[in-house]
Amino acid sequence: MSTHxxxxxxxNRAVPGYxxxxxxxxxxxxxGAAIQPRNPADPLASLGHAKVYERETTVFxxxxxxxxxxxxxxGMVRLYKMLPDGRRQIIGFLQAGDMMGLAFAAQYLYxxxxxTATTIQRIPRLELDALMDAQPAFARKLLSATTSELxxxxxxxxxxxxxxxxxKVATFLLRLSDRKGGEQTxxxxxxxxxxxxxxxxxxxxxxxxxxxxxxxxLIRILVGGKLDLLDRDALADLAGGF
Amino acid sequence: MSTHxxxxxxxNRAVPGYxxxxxxxxxxxxxGAAIQPRNPADPLASLGHAKVYERETTVFxxxxxxxxxxxxxxGMVRLYKMLPDGRRQIIGFLQAGDMMGLAFAAQYLYxxxxxTATTIQRIPRLELDALMDAQPAFARKLLSATTSELxxxxxxxxxxxxxxxxxKVATFLLRLSDRKGGEQTxxxxxxxxxxxxxxxxxxxxxxxxxxxxxxxxLIRILVGGKLDLLDRDALADLAGGF
DNA sequence: CGGCTGATTGATGACCGTCAATGAAGGTGG
DNA sequence: CCACCTTCATTGACGGTCATCAATCAGCCG
Numbered sequence: 001m002s003t004h005x006x007x008x009x010x011x012n013r014a015v016p017g018y019x020x021x022x023x024x025x026x027x028x029x030x031x032g033a034a035i036q037p038r039n040p041a042d043p044l045a046s047l048g049h050a051k052v053y054e055r056e057t058t059v060f061x062x063x064x065x066x067x068x069x070x071x072x073x074x075g076m077v078r079l080y081k082m083l084p085d086g087r088r089q090i091i092g093f094l095q096a097g098d099m100m101g102l103a104f105a106a107q108y109l110y111x112x113x114x115x116t117a118t119t120i121q122r123i124p125r126l127e128l129d130a131l132m133d134a135q136p137a138f139a140r141k142l143l144s145a146t147t148s149e150l151x152x153x154x155x156x157x158x159x160x161x162x163x164x165x166x167x168k169v170a171t172f173l174l175r176l177s178d179r180k181g182g183e184q185t186x187x188x189x190x191x192x193x194x195x196x197x198x199x200x201x202x203x204x205x206x207x208x209x210x211x212x213x214x215x216x217x218l219i220r221i222l223v224g225g226k227l228d229l230l231d232r233d234a235l236a237d238l239a240g241g242f
Numbered sequence: 243m244s245t246h247x248x249x250x251x252x253x254n255r256a257v258p259g260y261x262x263x264x265x266x267x268x269x270x271x272x273x274g275a276a277i278q279p280r281n282p283a284d285p286l287a288s289l290g291h292a293k294v295y296e297r298e299t300t301v302f303x304x305x306x307x308x309x310x311x312x313x314x315x316x317g318m319v320r321l322y323k324m325l326p327d328g329r330r331q332i333i334g335f336l337q338a339g340d341m342m343g344l345a346f347a348a349q350y351l352y353x354x355x356x357x358t359a360t361t362i363q364r365i366p367r368l369e370l371d372a373l374m375d376a377q378p379a380f381a382r383k384l385l386s387a388t389t390s391e392l393x394x395x396x397x398x399x400x401x402x403x404x405x406x407x408x409x410k411v412a413t414f415l416l417r418l419s420d421r422k423g424g425e426q427t428x429x430x431x432x433x434x435x436x437x438x439x440x441x442x443x444x445x446x447x448x449x450x451x452x453x454x455x456x457x458x459x460l461i462r463i464l465v466g467g468k469l470d471l472l473d474r475d476a477l478a479d480l481a482g483g484f
Numbered sequence: 485c486g487g488c489t490g491a492t493t494g495a496t497g498a499c500c501g502t503c504a505a506t507g508a509a510g511g512t513g514g
Numbered sequence: 515c516c517a518c519c520t521t522c523a524t525t526g527a528c529g530g531t532c533a534t535c536a537a538t539c540a541g542c543c544g
Contacts, residue, residue: 154333161402192491444502
């Protein structure tokens with residue numbers, strides 16, 4: 001079960017998101033990474049088929065029978081787990097090239113929902129397995145991608161366990177920027193409560209923290225969910241390590 | 243700082259630990275999982291060589307050139323990352339069968355230290371790569387193990403981001419027990435500050451929380467770092483989900 | 485332009501961190 | 515074998531960060 005591949009059709013919309021928690025088969029080739037729809041170097045390109053999901057739509061739910069893996073082609077997806085009483089932890093935000101649903105389990109272990117309108121490739125597990133059998137090098141690529149995910153997850157543990165609210169928000173913004181190749185202006189297609197549930201905070205705290213960063217002239221909040229990083233160095237200091 | 247042969251006197255001592263954060267190549271075969279040094283079904287058995295480390299010893303440090311991967315044969319290891327100012331997040335505690343240092347990066351991304359006296363197998367990356375080339379099925383096993391790690395990491399994110407101190411401690415104790423096959427009596431070879439740095443708490447809070455659980459008759463604290471789970475159901479309720 | 489959803493701002497307080505002291509345990513040396 | 519010392523766990527007092535509760539405020543859409 002696993003997956004991957006790189007290339008992606010709509011990637012030119014440069015959706016921000018950032019984390020991972022799934023597998024990025026495209027090692028972030030920089031800004032204009034994924035444009036061509038069918039790259040011969042993408043072993044997954046011919047598997048399954050793509051589908052467009054509207055914004056705020058469920059792709060699969062924690063506990064569902066896991067018959068396929070998915071790859072985000074464009075747009076943004078959030079993955080999350082919930083506690084019985086409704087508390088939510090967003091595991092990651094996925095963007096073009098990222099994979100999800102990979103696991104050697106019979107059921108999905110988290111819920112996947114679109115944040116924006118999103119194109120997603122669905123790949124039956126059987127096809128993926130066949131590909132791994134046929135191309136051993138592909139299994140290694142999947143392993144590499146999964147390992148990167150694991151590293152990102154470990155960074156997130158540091159953030160959640162040991163960083164203050166300001167450090168969490170600064171880190172989050174920098175990650176988004178890095179994912180876009182270090183651009184100064186980033187997109188925030190997700191709402192404040194998504195950010196909060198990803199950082200282990202509340203929407204109010206996220207909002208207050210952003211306001212403080214704005215007052216300190218470290219960021220500027222633009223219309224349309226965009227945001228300007230005015231002082232990257234100061235943000236990096238605040239982020240405390242990454 | 244590392245080595246020394248302290249004899250593996252305690253190897254058969256079934257150290258508890260629980261998390262993962264590395265790769266468990268032995269799918270938890272029960273209690274006496276790793277005793278025989280050379281299992282024919284273990285493709286790693288013939289690679290590298292084993293060494294005994296004393297307790298509280300560094301195996302490798304974050305940032306070191308990463309030339310080998312390691313597998314814990316017995317004992318317990320903690321993996322952690324630190325922020326520049328010294329705050330520490332323990333990524334996981336490893337036990338027999340778990341692997342560490344796996345990453346397609348030039349440097350180790352976390353520090354590994356023994357908690358107890360520990361026997362560790364060191365495997366040069368070149369040998370591991372050769373094995374993957376020779377046995378494609380092995381690469382799949384590694385992928386499977388890494389995926390399990392990732393799942394555990396995601397559960398830890400829920401714990402760190404959304405659980406209260408009591409829920410964190412209860413979850414931690416139950417995980418330790420599960421790792422021992424659900425036994426009622428568990429070992430806590432690590433100190434309170436290790437537990438705290440793993441759960442995103444302070445030693446004082448861990449201590450107070452354990453005292454509360456003791457007063458509520460949910461646990462009993464025994465000598466020698468052992469602990470009895472008196473009411474597993476109540477603990478599971480408290481843990482809130484897992 | 486009214487109504488809805490989400491973001492912001494304010495007031496209050498709880499949970500847990502910090503600082504500090506005491507107590508228990510293990511290791512060493514006399 | 516016991517006294518001493520070091521290390522760690524426990525307990526207490528206090529305070530801060532961030533959650534909670536609540537009220538605007540801003541943007542979006544029909």
